[in-house]
Amino acid sequence: xxxxxxxxxxxxxxxxxxxxxxxxxxxxxxxxxxxxxxxxxxxxxxxxxxxxxxxxxxxxxxxxxxxxxxxxxxxxxxxxxxxxxxxxxxxxxxxxxxxxxxxxxxxxxxxxxxxxxxxxxxxxxxxxxxxxxxxxxxxxxxxxxxxxxxxxx
Amino acid sequence: xxxxxxxxxxxxxxxxxxxxxxxxxxxxxxxxxxxxxxxxxxxxxxxxxxxxxxxxxxxxxxxxxxxxxxxxxxxxxxxxxxxxxxxxxxxxxxxxxxxxxxxxxxxxxxxxxxxxxxxxxxxxxxxxxxxxxxxxxxxxxxxxxxxxxxxxx
DNA sequence: ACCGTATTCGCAACGATTGTTGATTCGCAA
DNA sequence: TTGCGAATCAACAATCGTTGCGAATACGGT
Ligand SMILES: [Mn+2]
Ligand SMILES: [Mn+2]
Ligand SMILES: [Zn+2]
Ligand SMILES: [Zn+2]
Numbered sequence: 595x596x597x598x599x600x601x602x603x604x605x606x607x608x609x610x611x612x613x614x615x616x617x618x619x620x621x622x623x624x625x626x627x628x629x630x631x632x633x634x635x636x637x638x639x640x641x642x643x644x645x646x647x648x649x650x651x652x653x654x655x656x657x658x659x660x661x662x663x664x665x666x667x668x669x670x671x672x673x674x675x676x677x678x679x680x681x682x683x684x685x686x687x688x689x690x691x692x693x694x695x696x697x698x699x700x701x702x703x704x705x706x707x708x709x710x711x712x713x714x715x716x717x718x719x720x721x722x723x724x725x726x727x728x729x730x731x732x733x734x735x736x737x738x739x740x741x742x743x744x745x746x747x
Numbered sequence: 748x749x750x751x752x753x754x755x756x757x758x759x760x761x762x763x764x765x766x767x768x769x770x771x772x773x774x775x776x777x778x779x780x781x782x783x784x785x786x787x788x789x790x791x792x793x794x795x796x797x798x799x800x801x802x803x804x805x806x807x808x809x810x811x812x813x814x815x816x817x818x819x820x821x822x823x824x825x826x827x828x829x830x831x832x833x834x835x836x837x838x839x840x841x842x843x844x845x846x847x848x849x850x851x852x853x854x855x856x857x858x859x860x861x862x863x864x865x866x867x868x869x870x871x872x873x874x875x876x877x878x879x880x881x882x883x884x885x886x887x888x889x890x891x892x893x894x895x896x897x898x899x900x
Numbered sequence: 901a902c903c904g905t906a907t908t909c910g911c912a913a914c915g916a917t918t919g920t921t922g923a924t925t926c927g928c929a930a
Numbered sequence: 931t932t933g934c935g936a937a938t939c940a941a942c943a944a945t946c947g948t949t950g951c952g953a954a955t956a957c958g959g960t
Contacts, residue, residue, distance in 0.1 A: 606927095606928085609936090610936085610937095611926080611927050611928075611935095611936060611937065612927075612928095613926075613927075613936090613937060613938075614926095615937085615938075616937090631916095632916080632917080633915095633916085645939080646938090646939095647938070647939055647940080648917095649917095649918085649938085649939080649940090650937080650938060650939080652916095652917070652918075653937085653938090666824075668821045668822065668823060668824055669821065670821060671819075671821060671827065671947095671948085672915080672916080673915080673916060673917090674824060674916085674917090686863075686866050686868075688866075689869065695862075695866070696862065697860055697861065697862045697863070698860075698861045698862055699858050699859065699860050699861070700858070700859035700860075700861070701854065701857055701858045701859050702858065704854055704857075705852050705853070705854045705855065705858075705873065706852065706853035706854050707850055707851075707852050707853075707875070708850065708851045708852070708853070709848075709849070709850045709851055710839070710850065711880060712879070712880030712883065713839050713841075713848070713875070713877060713878070713879050713880060714877045714878045714883060715839075715875045715876070715877040716842065716876055716877040716878070717875075717876050717877070718873065718874070718875050718876075719873070719874040719875075719876065720858065720871065720872070720873050720874075721871070721872040721873075721874070722860070722866070722868045722870075722871050722872075723868070723869055723870050723871075723872065724866060724867045724868040724869040724870070725866070725867045725869070726865070726866050727864060727865030727866060730865065730867060759957095759958085762905095762906080763906075763907090764905090764906055764907065764956085764957045764958075765957080765958095766906090766907065766908080766956075766957075767956095768907085768908075769907090784947090785947080785948080786947085798909090799908090799909090800908065800909045800910070801909095801948095802908075802909060802910075802911095802948095802949085803907080803908055803909070805947095805948065805949075806907080806908085806949095809949095824917090825946075825947075826946080826947060826948090827947085827948090
């Protein structure tokens, strides 16, 4: 994501106004290297600007995604994750704790794809799923993912 | 996914019962090469067995996923897609119509990953996003994806 | 055939996200 | 500086996909 001042210009350029709420979000997202959900962004924003509504957070996130300043990720069931890093990178997803981390991958353009049949590829997403270092250590301690309570115990 | 008779044996082996509803689902999923949602599976099942509940469909899909007979995919916001193809393959996702197709990819194990830092990779998912042949042809005709009605027009 | 237990089904409830509406505020171009 | 349209908020309602719950029913090992 570009820095707050450039985002302000970009917003005005397409007829969107630069409000205090949006500035808070610009700033929060700009120096954030994680993959927060809308809810957690709202929480962080509320600390800086009490009273900011979740509705407004969603609105601005949607705007930023539409402008290509923010990436929206669907890596797990449940809520979307938003990624201020729009450079060419990929993701590690921990099965245990749900953590998402950036990873840089070489050789993506060299993948041999069979069966394209006229499909025109715009972007390639690589997702590595497994277990993060933290969850490997205390091998059953720190995980925060809940088990399936579907079946009787 | 394995054929219905083998699934029946596998279900009984872990203490799950083989009901008519489940047999219908086994059969429907076995010879299905697409990536249906729970809803569309329920629709197809209802044609064969009127009255089968969506709840039961979800239940059995979850069982099959837990057994590794079915893959659950989160490719887009919205509903999960279920994939009876559990062989080593990857996916094409059309941005316009939402269609999902199988694709076989070589060179996945040769990807150079930087920044693993102790992360242990179990599986690698590659998702190619772009435009399918059908949507490229009638270039604005066949797409069935709805635009964002978020902002005033 | 019997019985314990898994399953089914319908409905309620859930989490995430968006729609609405009206009153109020505010950004910003002219 | 002023005026207009956009944005916010509050307060809900609604939607979608999925799961929880409980009473009735049906598998299947014996
Ligand atoms: Mn990222
Ligand atoms: Mn597939
Ligand atoms: Zn972890
Ligand atoms: Zn298409």
